[in-house]
Structure formats: C-alpha cells, structure tokens
Amino acid sequence: MAGQLEVAATRLPAGPFLYRALLGFVCLSAPGLAVEVKVPAEPLSTPVGQTAELSCSYSTSVGDNFALEWSFVQAGKPISASRPILYFTNGHLYPTGSKAERASLLQNPPTGGVATLRLTDVRPSDTGTYLCDVNNPPDFYTNGLGLINLTVLVPPSSPICTQSGPTFVGGSTMLRCSSSEGAPKPVYNWVHVGPSPPPSPGSMVQDEVSGQLILSNLSLTSAGTYRCVATNQMGSASCELTLSVTDSSKGRVAGTLIGVLLGVLLLSVAAFCLIRFQKERKKKPKESYVGSELREDAMAPGIFEQSSMKVDSSKGLLERSPSTSTMTTTKSKLPMVV
Known part of the structure; x- marks a missing residue:
C-alpha cells in the first residue's frame, strides 16, 4: 500500500492540497485505518447517589500507540475548559482528578x-458534558471524539416561603416559594x-416556574394558611x-380613638400639675423686710412722749413713771430764730 501511494504521488503534479486530498481518500478507502467513536445521541440522566454508565464504543485497529482519555466539563462552560477524569495508555489505566476514586472503565483494558x-455515587456536581477521546496513530480520524451530556437527578430541597407587600383589605400582596436544590x-x-x-x-395568579403567587383585591376571607x-x-x-389581612377602616378608627385618649390624658396631667402649683404657692410664707419695716409702737419725731400714769392701789395717788419725768422734743435742740 505504501508503494502504491509513493507511485501515485510521483505521477501527480506538485501541489500540497491535491496530495493531501488523494492521501485522505486512500486512507478512508483502506479498511481498518479509520477511527470512529460512537456515543448516545440523547442526554443521560441518573438519580443522585446511583451509578452512571456513559456508553462509548469505537472502531479502529488497536496498536501499540492506542490511547483513550475521558474528560469532563461543567454545564455552561466551553469544551476547551474540560479536565481529565482518567486515561489509558501503554496498557495501563490512570484515574485522575476529583472523580478518580469513583471513575472506572466497564472493560479494562479497553482494547476490544x-x-x-x-x-x-453520582453527585449534583457531576452534571455536565463528558468527552470520550480515542487516539490510535497513525490511523486516520473521522470521528475520534464523542460527547455525552449527563444530568444528575436531585429531588427538591425543602422550599422557603416568604411574603412581601401590604396585607390590608382591598390591597395586593405576593407570596414566594423557592428550593435551593432540585434537578x-x-x-x-x-x-x-x-x-x-x-x-x-x-384573585389568585401563580407562576409555576418562578414560584410566585399574587393575591389581589384582598378580603378578610383571604387570610389563612397557604x-x-x-x-x-x-x-x-x-x-x-x-397570611393575616387587616381592615384599614377599622385601623383608622382605632388610631383616631387612641389619639383622642392620649390627648385627654395629656390635658389631665397638665391640669393636675397646674392645680398643685397653685396650692404650693399659697402655702409659701411671705418674706419679711427688716430694714424697711416700721414698728407700730414707734413715735414720730416732734411729738411728745405721753407719760404713763400708774395708780398706786395702796395710796390712791397717781404717780408718774420715772421714765416719763422728763420730756424732750426734737425742736428744743434747734436754735430758734426770731
């Protein structure tokens, strides 16, 4: 076969494109020189905790340079970001990466x-794309790579229920529900x-995808458990x-009543304080002013002191008090001008 290719190549005019096209045609037509990998066309799904089998088969003439590699890339990432799981080469199997303890081949060695x-023991983090790559040089490759999408099925986790918005009669409110896990x-x-x-x-509109429930035109009968x-x-x-629903009109009446009661209470406290202040003011004694106070028995200047007469009960005579034997006037001390 090699001699035929060399003869064909010497008879063809120079040109790399034509030479490569002819070489590819000969390799495809030769039996056992093409590598083709087959994988399931439909995505696979496996319940969490179970064992997943990712089917991959190939057709080629296995030689000493045969190599197999399985790799993985998480959902939403490009194929170029894939990381190896295990590879087989030189007759030996080498598991690698975070899945090394859980990954193996259905047939080992995979030469058949x-x-x-x-x-x-699949986990939610195992969801993604798996690549089966067969390499067997110098065989010509037609489809040496197969892609398998795996989804790990997970039951919903306990959801969290929340409420937002007013809850009075005639208004609208929203209830939300969400699970952190579930596939x-x-x-x-x-x-x-x-x-x-x-x-x-x-009055009830719900979205099954987002988990939202909108309650409009609330009434007292809208209250209860959801x-x-x-x-x-x-x-x-x-x-x-x-959910609790309140009547806004009753709330306003109650608020007004509470405001009136508070006003009456404040007025009562103010009146009590004022009355007590007045009573305390009346009980307080008057202040005395010593310097400016006049004695009632003081005699004004220029007026003669009146003598006090004492009656001697034994003699029946009137006697003058020694203190009144002399009389003085303020005018006698002043010179008299004629």
Whole structure:
C-alpha cells in the first residue's frame, strides 16, 4: 500500500492540497485505518447517589500507540475548559482528578472496542458534558471524539416561603416559594389550606416556574394558611405561610380613638400639675423686710412722749413713771430764730 501511494504521488503534479486530498481518500478507502467513536445521541440522566454508565464504543485497529482519555466539563462552560477524569495508555489505566476514586472503565483494558465509563455515587456536581477521546496513530480520524451530556437527578430541597407587600383589605400582596436544590428544576404550586374558604380563582395568579403567587383585591376571607409544593420527577417538598389581612377602616378608627385618649390624658396631667402649683404657692410664707419695716409702737419725731400714769392701789395717788419725768422734743435742740 505504501508503494502504491509513493507511485501515485510521483505521477501527480506538485501541489500540497491535491496530495493531501488523494492521501485522505486512500486512507478512508483502506479498511481498518479509520477511527470512529460512537456515543448516545440523547442526554443521560441518573438519580443522585446511583451509578452512571456513559456508553462509548469505537472502531479502529488497536496498536501499540492506542490511547483513550475521558474528560469532563461543567454545564455552561466551553469544551476547551474540560479536565481529565482518567486515561489509558501503554496498557495501563490512570484515574485522575476529583472523580478518580469513583471513575472506572466497564472493560479494562479497553482494547476490544468498548470504552464505556462507569461513575459511582453520582453527585449534583457531576452534571455536565463528558468527552470520550480515542487516539490510535497513525490511523486516520473521522470521528475520534464523542460527547455525552449527563444530568444528575436531585429531588427538591425543602422550599422557603416568604411574603412581601401590604396585607390590608382591598390591597395586593405576593407570596414566594423557592428550593435551593432540585434537578430538573422543580415546579411550584400554591394551595390554600384550612377551614376557611379559599379566595376566588380570579384573585389568585401563580407562576409555576418562578414560584410566585399574587393575591389581589384582598378580603378578610383571604387570610389563612397557604402551602407551596415543589415537585420534580424525583419527589416533592413543601412549606407553609400564614397570611393575616387587616381592615384599614377599622385601623383608622382605632388610631383616631387612641389619639383622642392620649390627648385627654395629656390635658389631665397638665391640669393636675397646674392645680398643685397653685396650692404650693399659697402655702409659701411671705418674706419679711427688716430694714424697711416700721414698728407700730414707734413715735414720730416732734411729738411728745405721753407719760404713763400708774395708780398706786395702796395710796390712791397717781404717780408718774420715772421714765416719763422728763420730756424732750426734737425742736428744743434747734436754735430758734426770731
């Protein structure tokens, strides 16, 4: 075969493009020189904790240079970001990476045309794209790489129920429900539970994908317990929320009544304080001014002191008090001018 290629090449005019085209045609037509890898066309899915088998088969003439490599890339990332899981070369198997303890080959050595990967105890982080790459130089490659998409199925985790918006009569509010885990992504369904009648269908609008429930035109009958159920093919989980609805008109009346009572209380306290202040002021004694106070028995200057007469009860005579034997005037000390 090599001699035929050399003869064909010497008879052709010079030109690399024509030479490569002829060489490719000869290699494709020669049996056992093409490498072709086959993998499932449909995505695979495996429940969490189970074992996944990623089927990969190939056709080639296995030689001393045969090599097989399995690699993995997380969902949403380019193929160029893939990382090896295991590879087989020179008759030996070499697991590698974070999945080394859980990854193995269904047939080892994989020289019989089967390169299926077995992955035990699958986890949510195992969801992504797996690459089966067969290399057997100098065989010509037609399709030496196969891609398999794997989804690890996870039941929904317990969702969290929340509420936002006013809850008074005539208003609107929103309930939310969300699970942090679940594959495929769960759908959400809200139901009203309890003895009270459910709200009218027109006042309840829910989105099964986002988990939102909008309650409009609230009434007192809208109050009660609401349950959200998150469901996927692996199972379901739920949470509950109790909604209270208040009558705004009653709230305004109650607020006005409370304001009036507070006003009356403040006025009563002010009146009590004022009355007590007046009483304390009346009880307080008057202040005395010593320097400017006049004695009632003081005699004005220029007026004669009157003598006091004492009656001697034994003699029956009137006697003058020694203190009144002399009389003085303020005028006698002043010179008299004629």
